[in-house]
Amino acid sequence: MANVTFKGNPVTLLGNEVKVGEQAPNFTVLANDLSPVTLDTYKGAVKLISVVPSVDTGVCAAQTRKFNEEAAGLDNVKVLTVSVDLPFAQKRYCATEGLENAVTLSDHRDLSFGKAYGVAIEELRLLTRAVFVINSEDQVTYVEYVSEATNHPNYEAALEAAKAAK
Template structure:
């Protein structure tokens, strides 16, 4: 289990990020049009998994905006923004912001994605939400980069993540 902090207070997640070099676990997530998306749907592309607790916080919104801006310049790469927010909230946010280069996916049902990827927060005010993390998967489904952001109120290291997909 990973230990992260929320405003300096230690909280625990359900596990550790998938190891680099390992196959990414499959997932079933809900898109903003209520369709189901799996890892297989993105095979043949590099995938940036931008994972966060809620689209309705400043830091999470900043990560979606930042990756939306960068995604337009990435070759053969899809950016998936994943949280436990309802698909309606994700669609509302991206519509209001005019964000069209990222794909929002929700783990609002069972939370299996968070459990399978070791990201579910187990205690504190964000219990059952996902910790802030970046996972990059290559065209064949293998994990090539991970970052578990140690302080949940901080943004990920965009430069390192983007370098991993070059």
């Protein structure tokens, strides 16, 4: 399992660590309208999944904005931001930030995504910061578990992986 800290304190991640080359695990999260979303919802597209503890914090907001702005021009790439924020809070955040096309997905109900991707923090019931790129065949092509959850991910590496994925 990835060794991760949150504000310098070690945390326990629930679920299985995802590795490059594996088939992406399925999950069920909620869209802002409370409809269920699964991996199959985006079948045939490259998925850049940006995982954040909460969109209401500075680093998470910056990460969400950066990936949505930078990947907007990429063909067949869907940027999905996953957190345990309630769908209503995610919708409000996107409206406040002017991110009309951002896709925010809530894992608050049962941590389906968090456990499937090994990002659920047991002690806080939040998701740790991570980035996954999944190609159009649902194979994992890039993984980053950010070692300190309050730090930024490697934006350039993730975007390059999304560009290279088919």
